[in-house]
Amino acid sequence: MKIERPRGTRDFLPDEIRKRRAIETVMRKIAESYGYGEIATPVFEHLELFTTKSGEGIVKEIYAFRDKSGRELALRPELTAPVMRLFVNECSVMPRPLRFYYFANCFRYERPQKGRYREFWQFGVELIGSSSHLADAEVISLAYRILNELGLDFELHIGHVGVLRYLLRHLEEEKAAKIMRLIDKRDTDGLTVYLDEIGAPHELADRVFSLIDLSGGREVLGDASKIVKFDTTYMEKLCDVLDSLEINYTINLGTVRGLDYYTGVVFEAYAKHGLGAEKQICGGGSYRLAHLFGGEDIQSTGFALGFDRIAEICDLTTPEKPLVAVASIGFEKEACKLADSLRRHGICAVTDVMERSLKRQLSFANDVNARFAVIVGKREIESGKYTLKDMETGESMQLEFEELLDYFRSSGLCP
């Protein structure tokens, strides 16, 4: 009986993993260059952690289960809540701000489609403890640098949920939240219908629509403040920093979040091509969550990158390490020993474990793209010189062990 992979999961072969590692390495390198330290949290948490953050409704989109003692647990569907829990549990007296990053698999029980899986990876950062525009600027620039370094063609949209919240402040909370969700989805028809349904004044509807239509450089802040009277100072200061860092962005006040704990700046990045309906590759913003998990009411800013979507459109990878195949003719033990010595010098070496003919061993070396083959047989043992065969040119030569190493050094196989 053949057992298939569970729905929405993937297997990764070495080529794919090398690519993913290369991308991951860039992300780590940049996050660390900003002074962020890596953290890890459990793959499963108490279900309550996620329902507290996002509401009971998410249970149907989560891998939730009871353990043998009846505890309600869930595979993590994202990392922001676990990181905040970790902060409240372990870090509440550490010097502020805290700078953390993570790279982790997450699980959601959803219908798979392009760029969307039931097990997927997120790379993200959280900057905990600051409510300054400088924190937003840092996190946005960190995301921007990563996407840039990966050579992606993307658009960065920045908004501020406070503007719409302020405009809708006289509506009941529930209605305002629904409006935010419709705007988040960019469902203008639905929004028109809903505003009509709840009997919102035309004047309010007009202002909502003109506000979410605003999109462009920082000058739209001025236009926005004519529609809704709000203080643009915070956003102006943020733009000042981003401009000085030469970050390209679009101010889009229709970039919002449906959830209450987003308090200020929100941002998203979209891939310009290569992905279908699921083209958002980054989402972030500033939020207040710690107090929901029993900590102090503190502001944080963070983002998460959709690692799998990025891997799909990014062509970065690292080349395979050159390989030496040690072939033997009746001297398998000596071949193992030689391979072992080569490995100690940083060379990747493989030996024959199929007990095949020399011909087949070389054929295999060719199949796995070995750069060189070294032959160990009666002649080599008697003369103390190994036969080195260059698999590209086909030439071979006789070398002692030290000469062999020198040759590999000069060919760049080892330091």
Added chain:
RNA sequence: GCCUGGAUAGGGUAGAGGUUAUCCUCUGGGACUGUGGAUCCCAGGAGCCGGGUUCGAAUCCCGGUCCAGGCCCCA
């Protein structure tokens, strides 16, 4: 939860209610017991699962599973 299209060896495919399911690739071995890539030979390996129609189903019908894509959702 909804819609569309799919599923034949590890990968890619052909055919089609009726003898032993086609071809390419692949894997193992050999021709060739001290030198890879070529060629030839031999071997291996398949109709998603369950039910129905039928003398007979991989083929037709129903249900399920899974895949691709689109909705819903997207923390």
